[in-house]
Amino acid sequence: MRAMFSRLPGAGAGAGVGIGASLLPDEERWLPRGRCAGFLVIEQLRHHYGALLAIDDVSLTVAPGEILCLLGASGCGKSTLLRMIAGVERPDRGRILLDGLEVCGAGSFVLPEQRGVGLVFQDYALFPHLSVVENVMFGLRHMPKAQARALAMRALTRVSLARYADDYPHRLSGGEQQRVALARALAPRPSVILMDEPFSNLDQRLRETIREQTVALLRDEGISAVVVTHDPEEAMQIADSIALMQAGRIVQTGTPEHLYHHPASLFVARFLCDINEIAAECRHGQIDSPLGRFTAPAQLADGPCVLCIRPQAIVPDPAGVAVEFVSRQFLGHDDRLRLRLPHTGQMIHARLSYAVPLKPGQTLSVSIVADQFMAFACS
């Protein structure tokens, strides 16, 4: 990675990333393939708000056409990071490179209006005094009006909203406003699109649909995107890679599968999925727990540890450990069982997809699906 960065043009030496620069004479396609597929590199970014370290030594890479999710709880710095990429906030230290050009660094700072990034907000930020098509045309000032309007209409057609072109934003539903915001951000053909909780203002059912449509659009056009979200399921659904943030730092980066199956810490494991945490002991490569004995992961040192088991990894097994059945919650597609472990009396949850005919107080034998456990040393 380091060697690769060194090939990039240095500070101030390269060409600016202007919106004008991203325009092609070829207007036939809405987004000529690869045009919005910028290459974003962030190096050792750092930012303070007063005494608070909001961004602490963050480095990231978004490959052309990649969708990266910045995942984290509220206040972890993910939105700040997004605003820095957009250029509306200036970091204390570090570099941001777009398509190999330094847009933010020790000696240079490209203004947001010249940076060529698209921004989509949680509240969509549509200009209330402009019609839908005027909103989309806002970023297309450097061309004749007729041409700008044609381009804007093409963008609106792409998100199936051409018929509302002359309406004002407040007349549209939340999902429609979200699509206008997307069309507006994409119309000037930015090199990367940044989305800040773009789906969180939509109700549950609509959110699924809009999310699928948006991701399909980004994939079809091969657009590079950074999406901020606090919802791990959303991140896993849409991302090529996830950067999980905590207190201004990136704690782990990788594909959704990698983060899910190989969390780097207990925090990551907890964030991505509900887990049962069981106190256990690691000795000579073996973990002893109330749920039985497991082979410890190679890097786990001897001593007390936390055994993490997802509710869906617990299955009935006549040869398993006997636990006490406490209660059951019916969730539709499966049941959520509360079980009491022997000896310690700790409560754990299990998800079973078929009804188990049990009364409270009866015992049930369960075991853990092979390898579906994680263990972390107690710190």
Next chain:
Amino acid sequence: MPVDLPPSRPSGRPVPPAAIAWFRHGGAAGWILGSGVIALLVMMPLLALLVLGLRGSGDLWPHLLAFVLPEAIGTTLLLLAGVGVMVTTIGTLTAWLVTAYEFAGRRWLEWALLLPLAMPTYIIAYSYLDLLHPIGPLQSGVRHLMGLSSPRDLVLPDIRSLGGCILLFGFVLYPYVYIATRAMFHMQVASLVEVAHTLGAGRLGVFVRVALPLARPAIAVGTSLALMEAVNDVGASEFLGVRTITLSIYTTWINRSNLGGAAQIALLMLLVILVLVGVERHARRHQRYVGTAREGRRLSRQTLPPVSGLLAFAACAAPVVLGFGMPVAYLAVEAVARLRQFGLSPDIVSQTLHSVGISALATVIALVLGLVLTFTVRQNGTMLTRLLQRLASFGYAVPGTVLALGLLSPLAWLDNGLDALSQALFGHGSGVFVFASGGALVTAYVVRFLTMAVGGLETGFQRIPASLDQAARTLGANPLELLGRVHLPLIRPAVLSAGLLVFVDCMKELPATLLLRPLNFETLATHVYGEASRGTYEDGSIAALAIVLFGLVPVMLIAGFGKSGQTVTQSSLETDRNGTGS
């Protein structure tokens, strides 16, 4: 993660060198510099005052200390205490009645109670002096009813006294408290009042033990604003023979021609003002906390039985009649009589044009400067820019007399400079151009009323979410385009109402106008003052009525805003702090 670098792009705009990039980042430096210059402009009169005061007043200070100041300070403190009690009582009581109860005429009174805001203190004093004159309509009427023939047979208390001054100020300044506390009462949740009732509190108990304590910050805000207005007054206290500290500045300057002495008194008075500003700011912060802390069902009005309803009506109608109805009726009668007899005099027309012209110019300048200040904070909300905006808003607290005194030497210095420059360039001097052109007057208006422009524009800006700015910037708009294409279209109503408020207050301003106007330049306000000084009250009635009618415009604005929520009412209160002129 193996990643191939995409081919590098054809070059667009070159990346600017670091220094230029910093300068252009949000256009920050230029805007901050502009804000700094504006803040300096506002602080300049105060600095000049300090220099003037430190330079000394010759041997006047011992005299002032021994004979003038003790009485002036004592009178001022008594006046402030009296007015404070008056406005607090009238303001909170009427606000509670129209918020908590339903009675005949309530809806009408709710906005009518704002009307005295249109009445400058010097005009109410002016009206009542004639109304209550021993041979005026009121005393003649009373004597007629009692069958007495000579004014000597019945001596009523004289309005020309400290007590009279307190009464009159109370009846025109209570709306500041009324607006603030009414907004606060509106926000109180019903459950609090209902709980108090179930715990055994009667109507009075709820008011005294629940409503009043919760409204305390609002009362403090309203009262301190009213008191600043009382301190600012020159005309009324002079007519009523009340020797306040403001008046002693005026007389030390004009009658004794001792600028140093006047500046020393002015500095002393600024201490009083600082205390009031401190109280207001502190209370406002606390009020925000109280305001945001509660949510829930709003209080619903209780219908009063007929007799209590009538009493409530009388209690609310009295301040409206005394503070607005009677003086306006008097002015209207006199004005109509004048118009019948002499028609519209050309003097009035030229005075109106003077007032309108100079106020309009000051308004436009105040709006532009206000826009620079608020947009700078919007773009770059650092401690520095907020401080500059705060400093630039300090003029509202400075009484017109003090402001005029402070502007005198910087503007004279500017005039000397201009004269020398013109001498060098064109061979003949420009004389006292700044004073003769009305430039001094416009400067005073801008410095004094800039707060209202800033406050109004700030309210407008606050309603625009920050995400719109960021969206516009990433879509290619630079700061100036952002202002022109997004902000201005969206804050147009705020610009308009802020402009109206500034304009009307310039029209009403008296003390600075008296002191800084060009020779023989009469405005409506100075005309009223002149007639009152000569004792020919009825001759000024048309001008006085015109000022009151102009003053009704912001009252309408506030009455309209009041419905749309507490924050708006608060900010329009803040912006209309100078509502009653001098």
